[in-house]
Structure formats: C-alpha cells, structure tokens
Amino acid sequence: MNKLDFSGREQLYYQIYSLLFQDIMNGKYRVGDMIPAESELMESYHVSRATARKAMEMLANDGLVKKRRGIGTFVTALKPKNDLNRVISYSKKNQADSTIVSKHTVDVNIQPADDELALRLKVEVNTPLICLKRLRCADKEPSYLELNYYEYNFVPEVYNRDFSKESLRAFLKNFYNIQWSYAQQEIYSILAEEKLSDLLQVDIGSPIIQIKRVSYDINNVPREFVSTFYRADRHHLEIELSI
Template identity: 30%
Template sequence: MNHQLPAWLLNFKMNDTESDTPLYSQLLETMKQAIQSGSLKAGDPLPSESQLCKWLQVSRTTIRLAMDQLSEQGLIVRRRGRGSTVASPKLHRTLDHLYNFTEDMLVLQAVPESIVLESIIFSAGLTIGNMLNLPYDEQVLRLSRIRKANGEPILLEHTYLPMTKFPSLETVDFTSQSLYRLLRDEYHVQMGHATETYECVSLSKETAKLLQTAAGSPAFHVKRIAFTKSCIPFEYTESFARGDRCIFQAKLTSNQDSVDFKGAVRYHIE
C-alpha cells in the first residue's frame, strides 16, 4: 500500500481478502460509505483506475467493476479523458403532498434558483383550456422556467395560469419570487390538491441543452393540474425532470377495499 492512500480508503485496507464477498463489492461499499458520510463530497475528483490499482494492489478489472456500479447508481460521474468525480446527490420526490420547489429546497439547505425563459400572455386554446376548464379564448400566462438546485439544472417547467384569476401576474419577476408563495399570500389561493401523470421520455436536443445534459437522455415528463380546496383548477404545469438527477417515490396507503395513491411531491436529498 502506498503512503499516499486517502483516508477514506483505509476501511478497504482492513477488509478481509479471504471473504466470500468479491473484492470489487468490498471496494464498492467502501466508496459508497465515503460518499454517503461526506468524506467524499460532490465534485471531488476520484483517483484514476491505475492509481487505485497501485494503491490497493488489485486488478484493473476489480476497480472497473466497482466504478461501473458507482456510475450506474448515480454516485459518480465518469467522463472520457477527464476522469471521474463524485456526483451531486439525486433529488428524491416523495409523492405524498402538494409541493413547492423553492420552499422544499430551502428546507433541504439547498440553494434554489429559477431562470425565467419567458412570461407571456396568450389565448388558452383547446388543450390548455380543457386542462384549466376555461374557454379557448381565455387569456392565460405561460411561465417557462429552468429550476436549479445548487446551481445545477434539474427541471424545465412550463406553467399556465388564468389571467382572470391572477391579474398583473405577468409583471412579477419570478427569478426571485416563489410562485406558490405569491399565489397563497397575494392572491389568497387556498390550495387543495393536484393530479400528476408521469411518462418516461428521451430529451429533445433543445430541452437537453437547456438542462445541460445530452440529447436523448432519459427524463420524466410530468403533467400536473393543481386545484383549490373548492376543486377549481388554478394551474397547469408540464415539466421535464432529468432522469439522472431525480428519483420519484410513491407513497401508497391501503384499507380493506382499495389502495389509494396520494399525489403531489416533496423533496429530500439522498
């Protein structure tokens, strides 16, 4: 073993080489523990495969198997010619209540950020009108934003809101304003529930560029209609969530006769 061995690899040094557990699995667990404990932080560079082989006196196949597993689990990012780094933790969205991106990120001590791509008024048309139960010629605001956590693009959102319910909404600067907080505090919306649908898709070149990932990358296409407590729709949102940055967890409750799915979302960081 080399005296330059990082502290987070010392646990692997103590592992039993005669164990039934393959060496690559032992190394995998050692590195996972280092990442989850914070010994290795998001963005930290990892030693090269050759350096790990030299330090640990194991085969390159052992190193590669462990690194492949870490990559598949989203714990590291591997870039050809640039080495591997620790990935930012994925965002878990627990589907059990109506969520607020900005407020949930603050609870997690993550820094929320919104980049407004457009805020325009136009006629609802048939599709948006049906979603919001509006006449096709009713005016709606389309608010398109990239939502970031700690500077990394996570979601692309297109939100539609009826202008009859929310006059002057187009004048608000949503780079720093939480939409739901504004609707609640200034427009006195009593938020009730939401329905959401999820579809796995491949990102178009344009959307992938906005989310700073590769075209064709997997993503969740989420459609949401939010309702007031009196069951009146007040918001329709279509969003694209990066599949490599988000995990969705459904909460199911049961009784003797049925299983109920409770919708909407909450975030917590893995």
C-alpha cells in the same frame, strides 16, 4: 437591509419571508447557516413578534429552515425527490449535496389556450393564459424545467412579478388568497428533444421525467396547470402508499 412596504398591499410577514427566501436562494445563507432570530427581525423591520414568527413558519413549511430549541434557526436542505401524494414547491426539493440553489425565469408570456390547456383548466379555447417558464439549477447545473399556466384574468399580477426572487405558490396564496384543495398528477417518461436538451444541458434523447399537474382550489376549480421536465439523472420519484 431592504425596507418593507407598510401600505398594506402585501402582508408584512410575507415580505419578510420573501426577503429571507431570496437570501437563501441566492446563497447568502447556505445549508447549516443560522438565519436571523425573530427578535432580530423585529428590530430590523420594526414588526411584531407574531409577524416575524409567521415569516419563519412559512420558511419552515417550505422545508428551507429548521428551528433548534435554545440555539436558533438553521438553513436545511432535502434530497431531490417528489412525493406524489403532495404538491411540493421548488424550495422543498433542494438538492441535499448542493450549496447553491438558483432559479431563472426563461420566459413569461400571454398565450391563447390550445385544446389541451383549455381542457386542463376548464376554459374556452383561445382564453388568454399566462405561461411562466422557469429553469431550476443546483450548483449552477440545470435540474428541471417548469412551465406554469394560469388564466390571465384571474391572476394578472403573476405576469409582472419576478419569481426568481420569491415563491410562486406562496404568492398565489397570500396575494390572491387562493386556498388549494388537491391536485392530480400524470407521470410520463420521454426523451429530450433539441430545445429541452439545450435548456437542461443533456444530450438529445436523454431520459426525462415529465410530470403534468392540475391544482384545484377549495371550490373544485382548476386554477393551475404545471408541466415539469426533470433530468432523470438528478431526480427520482418517491411514492408512499397506504396498505
């Protein structure tokens, strides 16, 4: 059992959430398994019920678990889809038929903003940006590649973290108190070139769904640019329209 850091640097509920998130991603708890109850978390980590409940609520909000009244809380999974009216974290796009979901950081670096990135994030060209490149897999098979870009001076701690073991979006919200407001997305149909085909393990020229997304905070400032490359044979898009 991992110990919590009571120094106050990170909220206790977020630390518990991160540990359970990692256990689910690593396959310790699989789809259909029951995870520790709030009372067990309270005893194991010496925290209040409110802290344990908050951690469980974060997992539920990520679509990872569902509470069954009078029975317990169980790991769930969703069919891989993208609702274009919402920004969904990777944990909400788990494969319905997979038993092991994993993610791997391919690369993290600091790079100068080119013309497109500067335009997307409304910064000057050559502004230092963090680029986080991560590969997502289901049942050990590549599912999609995600590139996240942030202004380095705004979220420098992102460069030092291992986001194969915790939720990036939850970290940004809890560590930097980023309050997201809305996002704009663009969808492209492209063909896999050599580097992309190697990472996604598809043939060169295979169809790929690319989604570019800019996320804005409550002050209408673009804080995140994400470019994601989905294998078309493993994903579909779902759009809900008001009529």
